[in-house]
Amino acid sequence: MAKTIIVSNRLPISLRHRNGKFEFKPSAGGLATGLDSIYKSGENIWIGWPGNTVDDAEQRAEIILELHELKMAPVFLSKKDVEQFYEGFSNETLWPAFHYFTQYMVYNPDHWEAYVRVNQKFCDAIVKKADPDDTIWVHDYQLMLLPQMLREILPDATIAFFQHIPFPSYEIIRMIPWRRELLEGVCGADLIGFHTYDDMRHFLSAVGRITGMSGESGYIQAENRIINVDSFPMGIDYHKFAKQAKSRKTQNIVKDFREKVGDQTLLLTIDRLDYSKGIPQRIHVFDQLLKQHKELRGKVSMIMIVVPSRDRVQSYKELKEEIDLLVGRINSEYSTLDWVPVHYFYRSFPFEELSAFYSMSDIALVTPLRDGMNLVCKEFVASKNDEKGVLILSEMAGASKELQDAILVNPNDRQGVVDAIYQALSMSEEEQKLRISTMQESLKKYDVFQWVKVFMDRIEHVKAKQAELTSK
Numbered sequence: 001m002a003k004t005i006i007v008s009n010r011l012p013i014s015l016r017h018r019n020g021k022f023e024f025k026p027s028a029g030g031l032a033t034g035l036d037s038i039y040k041s042g043e044n045i046w047i048g049w050p051g052n053t054v055d056d057a058e059q060r061a062e063i064i065l066e067l068h069e070l071k072m073a074p075v076f077l078s079k080k081d082v083e084q085f086y087e088g089f090s091n092e093t094l095w096p097a098f099h100y101f102t103q104y105m106v107y108n109p110d111h112w113e114a115y116v117r118v119n120q121k122f123c124d125a126i127v128k129k130a131d132p133d134d135t136i137w138v139h140d141y142q143l144m145l146l147p148q149m150l151r152e153i154l155p156d157a158t159i160a161f162f163q164h165i166p167f168p169s170y171e172i173i174r175m176i177p178w179r180r181e182l183l184e185g186v187c188g189a190d191l192i193g194f195h196t197y198d199d200m201r202h203f204l205s206a207v208g209r210i211t212g213m214s215g216e217s218g219y220i221q222a223e224n225r226i227i228n229v230d231s232f233p234m235g236i237d238y239h240k241f242a243k244q245a246k247s248r249k250t251q252n253i254v255k256d257f258r259e260k261v262g263d264q265t266l267l268l269t270i271d272r273l274d275y276s277k278g279i280p281q282r283i284h285v286f287d288q289l290l291k292q293h294k295e296l297r298g299k300v301s302m303i304m305i306v307v308p309s310r311d312r313v314q315s316y317k318e319l320k321e322e323i324d325l326l327v328g329r330i331n332s333e334y335s336t337l338d339w340v341p342v343h344y345f346y347r348s349f350p351f352e353e354l355s356a357f358y359s360m361s362d363i364a365l366v367t368p369l370r371d372g373m374n375l376v377c378k379e380f381v382a383s384k385n386d387e388k389g390v391l392i393l394s395e396m397a398g399a400s401k402e403l404q405d406a407i408l409v410n411p412n413d414r415q416g417v418v419d420a421i422y423q424a425l426s427m428s429e430e431e432q433k434l435r436i437s438t439m440q441e442s443l444k445k446y447d448v449f450q451w452v453k454v455f456m457d458r459i460e461h462v463k464a465k466q467a468e469l470t471s472k
């Protein structure tokens with residue numbers, strides 16, 4: 001029977017070295033949760049990089065065996081691969097381009113070569129495991145060449161691709177010297193998914209203009225088959241967040257945190273360290289709020305969680321320094337002995353504590369400058385069991401297309417965001433409940449399991465449509 005192979009740059013576990021041995025730490029990320037039921041059933045598997053380099057052949061063999069038990073297969077990357085493919089081409093060329101940060105883009109032919117080489121490594125690993133009629137679902141921008149590489153070796157396989165980050169306008173894509181190869185690579189798939197309609201439109205336009213393949217109403221006509229392109233907004237495991245927020249464990253943490261922090265109104269921000277998330281801009285906003293509304297000093301605090309990420313890439317190092325400086329400045333300017341404007345944490349928290357932060361905060365300030373979807377805002381809404389709370393959400397996050405009951409802001413409009421916070425602070429409980437409960441309804445319905453189901457159903461639909469066209 002045909003099986004399904006999930007492929008992503010990172011496996012849903014992390015491999016850690018400890019005292020000459022290794023151990024696996026499972027990832028509880030949204031994607032892993034959503035795809036759990038898929039890769040764990042039948043003969044299905046997940047193929048990807050375990051997140052660390054392993055040079056020793058014996059250790060590699062052991063890891064392969066252990067991962068096999070977990071229904072996973074590793075692609076081993078060398079230190080050079082990690083530097084040039086992951087930190088290099090993926091995070092210094094594609095990531096800034098796709099988030100409209102063209103000033104950070106690096107055009108390095110060695111990085112490109114590594115990107116091709118590593119996509120080929122993934123292809124080789126998959127081909128070893130795949131049967132000709134399997135379904136292979138490839139995830140994200142690190143593996144854009146993979147669909148076409150697979151198509152050449154497995155012409156009858158069903159191949160799908162989902163991009164988790166935005167797809168920018170043609171004007172940006174055309175800046176990348178290897179744009180044609182990237183687009184043709186993705187077009188090896190039968191189904192191509194994005195979070196939003198706009199991403200999908202940008203992709204279709206770029207394919208038309210760069211490769212010459214025509215695409216209309218969501219279908220691209222390739223040489224010998226049609227390719228479906230559409231938007232599939234990713235959801236969260238709604239009940240997991242709602243249930244955790246209600247749990248005694250989390251509520252005890254909330255009580256403890258609240259005793260420490262006092263009864264101030266709490267603004268919450270949570271992001272991976274990334275320039276696309278607009279973290280410095282948010283500190284400027286908070287500074288302006290405290291300048292313009294002096295009465296709020298001592299009454300409102302911001303909890304700012306920044307999760308370490310990509311800290312070997314230069315632009316991320318500089319960003320970290322900028323945030324440290326800005327937080328230091330605002331705290332030194334306004335702090336009193338019994339109040340701190342910004343509680344800043346540069347680390348990640350266990351799930352129960354994350355849930356406590358969502359549960360205890362009055363306002364979530366989610367203002368990325370660009371974000372494919374953004375799950376943090378959805379998790380905040382799902383954690384509001386009493387329906388009290390306000391979400392301020394950037395128009396530049398994919399999630400804003402669904403969460404229209406948030407206060408939507410342009411993150412570049414500093415005064416606009418200040419006013420949005422002021423509006424949130426003065427919002428009646430009745431209005432808060434109405435907005436939160438409306439958003440909860442839609443998040444419950446379109447959760448991550450529904451997302452997987454709709455995507456998998458569509459794969460079947462596309463295959464049926466292709467078969468119908470070839471039989472005509």
Ligand code: GDG
Pocket residue numbers: 029030164165234270271272305307347348349350351354371372373374375376377379
């Ligand atoms: C990419 C796209 C798209 C955060 N802090 C802690 C913690 N987290 C978890 C959150 C959330 C996840 O990290 C962050 O997800 P986002 O969606 O906000 O952002 P990216 O990592 O940039 O993800 C994005 C996503 O892919 C999915 O397609 O939405 O646009 O950029 O789930 O809960 N988890 C724990 N402790 C923390 O301190 N345990």
